Amino acid sequence: MTVARLLKDRYRKIFVSGGAGFIGSHLLDILVPQGYEVTAYDNLSNGKIEFIEQHIGKPNFTFIRADMLDRKRLIEAVRGHDLVWHLAANTDIIGSHERPERDLRDCVEATFNMVEAMRQCGIRDIVFSSTGAVYGSLCEDRAVSEDAGPLCPISGYAAGKIGSEAFICCYCHMYGLRGWIFRFGNVIGARMTHGVIYDFIHRLRENPDELLIKGDGRQEKNYFLVEECIEGMAFGLLNTELDDQKPCEIFNLGTDSVTPVTKIAQIVLEEMGLKNTRIVIEGTPRAWPGDQPRVHITVEKINRLGWKARLSSDEAVRIAVRRMLGKE
Incomplete structure (x- = not known):
């Protein structure tokens, strides 16, 4: 700081x-x-x-x-x-x-x-x-x-x-x-109470064998x-x-760059030491009503x-x- x-x-x-x-x-x-x-x-x-x-x-x-x-x-x-x-x-x-x-x-x-x-x-x-x-x-x-x-x-x-x-x-x-x-x-x-990183970590703690990515998997944001x-x-x-x-x-x-949601999943899995987790992409256009999957x-x-x-x-x-x- x-x-x-x-x-x-x-x-x-x-x-x-x-x-x-x-x-x-x-x-x-x-x-x-x-x-x-x-x-x-x-x-x-x-x-x-x-x-x-x-x-x-x-x-x-x-x-x-x-x-x-x-x-x-x-x-x-x-x-x-x-x-x-x-x-x-x-x-x-x-x-x-x-x-x-x-x-x-x-x-x-x-x-x-x-x-x-x-x-x-x-x-x-x-x-x-x-x-x-x-x-x-x-x-x-x-x-x-x-x-x-x-x-x-x-x-x-x-x-x-x-x-x-x-x-x-x-x-x-x-x-x-x-x-x-x-x-x-x-x-x-630190201290996040919602968002994709928070969600992925909590889902993997509940089930380290599978990670669900909501939406179509093409999301990317800054x-x-x-x-x-x-x-x-x-x-x-x-x-x-x-x-x-x-x-x-x-x-x-x-920042002047974006990170795809699949990259976030990869980083979370690496940092949690999970090598055999199956990634499942839901396949819907939006993860929830009002979702903005791609923000640039x-x-x-x-x-x-x-x-x-x-x-x-x-x-x-x-x-x-x-x-x-x-x-x-």
Whole structure:
């Protein structure tokens, strides 16, 4: 992890929504030891208290267990902060097919409450975690830039992120906020609670003789490590000046390579020491309703600014697998 202070001296008090989640807890692992005053706000529907327990009790850290839909509590909690790092969202992409209202409430309404709380408290700067899923089928067979459109989501998760981006952008133009929006590839590392790596490891622990790959086996996506994601967001924040004419900026964030799902299976099998496992490909076009099997995004914009992921997608996958297995 980088030794330099992540945000230098530009910010002192940082509010992290979704602070007990996968990305949020890793962000705390950087910010808290570096001396920033940090508040983590999380209802623990996706996050886990064990991810952040090492910080509880430290004088520069506050944990608030509360819901983003409780606007009054959110306003009280965010008051006095310099920066909002907005990570809270519904991350149960598969489960939201049965409960589509979660993407409306936990993404769009939560983000509206966040920017409205900022407006009422006089806080200007927000960093937002969006997703490459907003590009829908546009990115299935070609890599797309931030200018691609129209954005036609094929999942509730993507729709929720587009709605969230829209409220951030409009609050930036109407109420003087400044927004840095990052559309991720697939962020991976320790503490994952879902995703293909998580699924493969758990399936193989249950049955090491067979590994089912859902979908048609042609899936491929951009994977990068959680610490590189955080560093990329911080770099974009610190190196992009916003003003009244351009109060909001959008970046794709990830590596410049992709990893096929069959390669992920191979890496997991190698790291688990399994040599005789039979791989079964389900054969359906999509693994679940709303699945985006092939996601390709360009990261040239953030690269031109001066940031680039150090690891390839394949290298990141192997490291993440090893972390999930407790090997590093």
